[in-house]
Amino acid sequence: MRLIFGCLLAFVIAAAIGLGMTWLTLSRGTAFGAIPIGAWTAWPKTGTQDADPYSRATIARSGELPVGSGDGVAFLARADDNGKALDGRCDVLINGVTPQARFWTITLYDSQGQLVANSIERHGFTSQEILRHADGSFEVAVAPRARPSNWLPTGGIENYVLMLRLYDTPVGVATRAAREAPMPAIQVRSCP
Amino acid sequence: MMRWALWLLAGALLGGIVHLVTVLILPATATQDAYSRFSTMSEVNTVTPVPPPTPQNAVIPFMDPAFAAAVCRYDLSAGPIKLNVPVSIAYTSVSFYTRRGVAYYAINDRAAGRRAIELDLMTSAQRSNLPDDEEVTAADRLIVESPTSTGLIMVRALAPEAGLMPAVRNALNAARCRVDVKS
Numbered sequence: 001m002r003l004i005f006g007c008l009l010a011f012v013i014a015a016a017i018g019l020g021m022t023w024l025t026l027s028r029g030t031a032f033g034a035i036p037i038g039a040w041t042a043w044p045k046t047g048t049q050d051a052d053p054y055s056r057a058t059i060a061r062s063g064e065l066p067v068g069s070g071d072g073v074a075f076l077a078r079a080d081d082n083g084k085a086l087d088g089r090c091d092v093l094i095n096g097v098t099p100q101a102r103f104w105t106i107t108l109y110d111s112q113g114q115l116v117a118n119s120i121e122r123h124g125f126t127s128q129e130i131l132r133h134a135d136g137s138f139e140v141a142v143a144p145r146a147r148p149s150n151w152l153p154t155g156g157i158e159n160y161v162l163m164l165r166l167y168d169t170p171v172g173v174a175t176r177a178a179r180e181a182p183m184p185a186i187q188v189r190s191c192p
Numbered sequence: 193m194m195r196w197a198l199w200l201l202a203g204a205l206l207g208g209i210v211h212l213v214t215v216l217i218l219p220a221t222a223t224q225d226a227y228s229r230f231s232t233m234s235e236v237n238t239v240t241p242v243p244p245p246t247p248q249n250a251v252i253p254f255m256d257p258a259f260a261a262a263v264c265r266y267d268l269s270a271g272p273i274k275l276n277v278p279v280s281i282a283y284t285s286v287s288f289y290t291r292r293g294v295a296y297y298a299i300n301d302r303a304a305g306r307r308a309i310e311l312d313l314m315t316s317a318q319r320s321n322l323p324d325d326e327e328v329t330a331a332d333r334l335i336v337e338s339p340t341s342t343g344l345i346m347v348r349a350l351a352p353e354a355g356l357m358p359a360v361r362n363a364l365n366a367a368r369c370r371v372d373v374k375s
Contacts, residue, residue: 006199013203018210025215049296049339057215059293060222063229064254065346068287068298102302103283103350105258113253115245123247123257128282128352165256167283167350168300 026061029076030054035175039186040075040164044173047073064113072101072167078111080186086161088116088154090191092142094162096184101169103127106140108152111159118153125150138184162186219292226252226293227265227344234265237273239347239367244357256348260361264345264369268338272314274372275345279307280363283350286311290340297336304334311336312372313345345369 032052033045046055047069059066067074079085080092098104107124110116115123125140131149132138141147144156154160164183171181219225229251234240242251242261255261260280266273277286279301286309287298301309311334319337347367351357 002195006195009196010199010203010206013200014206014210017204017207018214021207021211022214022218047295047298049294051294053215056292056294057218060219060225062254063224063226063252063293065226065252065287065289065293065344066295068285068295070298070303071285071287071300071348103352105256105350107256107258109254114250115247115257117247126258126350126352129354163254167285168302
């Protein structure tokens with residue numbers, strides 16, 4: 001009797017730990033080959049044939065197609081500089097410069113990677129569209145209500161992610177430090 | 193007490209194995225991967241425009257809305273594929289993905305260095321079967337080897353401003369991918 005209970009307990013724990021870890025690693029992303037710069041993280045190896053089993057599983061599960069390394073690199077931000085998850089009801093300011101690249105785009109998605117509906121049908125900016133300061137730096141206001149200058153509407157959703165994609169860029173697998181790739185800061189200005 | 197601790201430990205170890213096995217077999221069992229999603233909307237070995245992502249509808253998640261995209265779902269079993277993509281105004285790239293969505297090759301317009309990106313896609317077996325004299329003329333041909341016989345080619349072109357999107361979409365319509373009949 002004891003043996004059966006023991007086995008059952010072990011199997012239940014195994015299933016919970018095993019599947020739980022799989023789910024967690026695939027929805028959060030792993031540290032394998034990650035380049036964290038400020039609030040942003042890139043996985044340049046995911047865009048190559050050397051992609052690790054975790055990113056292969058993530059890709060297969062979500063159905064996304066990663067940016068190939070000969071094309072560019074994608075940086076994802078789920079939280080601000082202080083590590084607080086991005087909330088669409090808050091006023092968030094992105095400011096700074098981007099690493100060297102021929103073009104870049106910044107896009108706002110919900111946590112599933114879908115665009116967010118809003119009144120002006122703006123889902124992001126390209127490096128050509130954005131209004132800049134005289135020194136080349138820029139500010140983007142990510143907020144539920146209209147802001148002057150570069151306004152990226154959140155639609156008021158609870159959780160969103162930002163993706164900054166650099167196209168035709170030296171940033172990639174060999175990049176190590178923030179010095180080589182200066183990423184813009186993400187700061188919360190106010191929260192209701 | 194000791195015995196329960198051992199059962200717990202056994203469970204945790206087994207859990208680790210379950211985790212590794214599920215991660216490894218997941219790509220082979222996924223039914224909603226990019227290739228499956230494109231299967232319903234595209235023909236084999238033809239370039240199909242991908243509808244632009246909207247909040248209500250996107251073929252695959254995390255598409256860049258600043259780009260016009262077209263897909264060629266390829267099958268190399270009938271022979272190598274020739275791909276021809278005219279370069280558009282700002283930035284054009286071609287990315288190759290395996291059946292499981294792994295990006296094994298990507299090239300942009302500047303690296304291709306011409307007015308059009310022209311490539312031959314084949315399996316390694318088809319490449320080793322190329323006649324020798326073809327190999328010589330192949331010097332100015334870009335040959336890409338696919339690790340799998342099926343997969344996806346994504347052609348993407350950037351509209352640097354939203355107003356340029358229709359022109360960029362039009363330019364992409366001229367992209368061609370077809371089975372190379374003579375070889």
